[in-house]
Amino acid sequence: MQIIDSTPAALSADLQMYLRNGDVFFDIETTGLSWRTSHLYLIGALLRQWFLDRPTEEKEMLVSFFTFLSDVKRLVHFNGTTFDLPYLTHKALFYQMEDPLSSIASLDLYQALRPFQ
Numbered sequence: 275m276q277i278i279d280s281t282p283a284a285l286s287a288d289l290q291m292y293l294r295n296g297d298v299f300f301d302i303e304t305t306g307l308s309w310r311t312s313h314l315y316l317i318g319a320l321l322r323q324w325f326l327d328r329p330t331e332e333k334e335m336l337v338s339f340f341t342f343l344s345d346v347k348r349l350v351h352f353n354g355t356t357f358d359l360p361y362l363t364h365k366a367l368f369y370q371m372e373d374p375l376s377s378i379a380s381l382d383l384y385q386a387l388r389p390f391q
Contacts, residue, residue, distance in 0.1 A: 275331040277338065278323040296347030297381075302358045309364040333369045336362070340374050349375070353384040 300319040306312030313329040317339050324335045343349075351358055359375055366373040 275327060275335050275338070276323075276325045278325065280321050280323075296345065297350050298343065298346045298348070299350045300354070300358070301351060302361065304361065307357075309361050309368070314361070314365060332365065333371070336365060336369065336371060340366075340371070343374055343378060346378055348379040348381060350381045350383065353382065355380065355382040355385060 298319050300317065302314060302318075303316035304312045304314050313326070314332050314335060315326045315329075317324045317335065319339070319342065322342070324339055326332060326335055349359075359380065363373050363375055366375075
């Protein structure tokens with residue numbers, strides 16, 4: 275597994291505001307739509323990425339990502355309520371891990387902006 279941290283030395287004032295508020299923007303990439311038959315291979319959260327070299331590292335990736343979320347106050351995502359969050363929750367249960375996602379506030383930009391289509 276590779277963790278790529280691309281945090282620049284000087285962040286914009288707008289980005290610093292979100293970091294101070296405890297918001298984390300994230301997205302996941304998988305090899306399919308079902309958690310049972312696919313693997314997680316990438317998690318991107320703000321300026322950090324977890325990238326798997328092998329599917330056998332999936333649990334290690336989740337442990338690292340969940341540790342990263344320990345101080346997060348709100349998850350911000352696009353359509354994560356219907357895919358990303360349930361997928362990660364099912365994977366955590368599969369690996370018999372505690373799921374921290376249910377205790378973190380969440381903002382789904384897709385659902386928030388959908389009425390304005």
